[in-house]
Amino acid sequence: MIRPGRGAYGYERALARAGLGPVAGADEAGRGACAGPLVAAAVILHPQRPIGGLDDSKALTPQARERLYDEILRRAVAVAWAAVEADECDRLGMHQADLQGLRRAVGRLETAPNYVLTDGFPVDGLGVPGLAMWKGDKVAACVSAASIIAKVTRDRIMQEHDATFPEYGFRVHKGYCTSMHQSALEEHGPSPIHRWCFDNVVRAARSDRVGRL
Secondary structure (H helix, E strand, C coil): CCCCCCCCCHHHHHHHHCCCCCEEEEEEECCCCCECCEEEEEEECCCCCCCCCCCCHHHCCHHHHHHHHHHHHHHCCEEEEEEECHHHHHHHCHHHHHHHHHHHHHHCCCCCCCEEEEECCCCCCCCCCEEEECCHHHHCHHHHHHHHHHHHHHHHHHHHHHHHCHHHCHHHHCCCCCHHHHHHHHHHCCCCCECCCCHHHHHHHHHHHHHHC
16 A cells, blocks of 8 residues: 555565555656657656656756756666657657657666556556556656656757757757747748647648748
């Protein structure tokens, strides 16, 4: 039984006592962006090497995320990530792309988990039992760690894309649908890394074509 107040490691410890360890946490970054990849990550934390300060990646400063990213890589049992590129997001749809990314990340862990905690919704096809947790990246340390790995990895990818497509400002908004991004999208039209499954991208492409006539 998992009792309230046991801290962010309570779920992993309870599952380990039940013989279900090692426990992996899995989460993604970039589902709501209209450009760039969706990045999923999976992490198995070491029960004897706890990491302080873990939280939902969105609640952390960029500096804190970078520091925790390095600490997770040093102290975790296993870390893996997977990218689902924009064209595959278009082909699959965002929910299926999310599921596919999480499956790939868990499957790439060098240490196979016996149980997986995911943030928000269940993920089938993992090969082991799992539990979907509401706000899992706030309450389970391994899911928080996965959210940080996914976020930092994706941010770095988008910074690389910024060097190729500087007119869109990817370094600033990371491909999310901000007013700055939308203005650039309407001025320049979609880039090769934009997701056509997003209505604003389709509208911008139509507007760009009309403007060129």
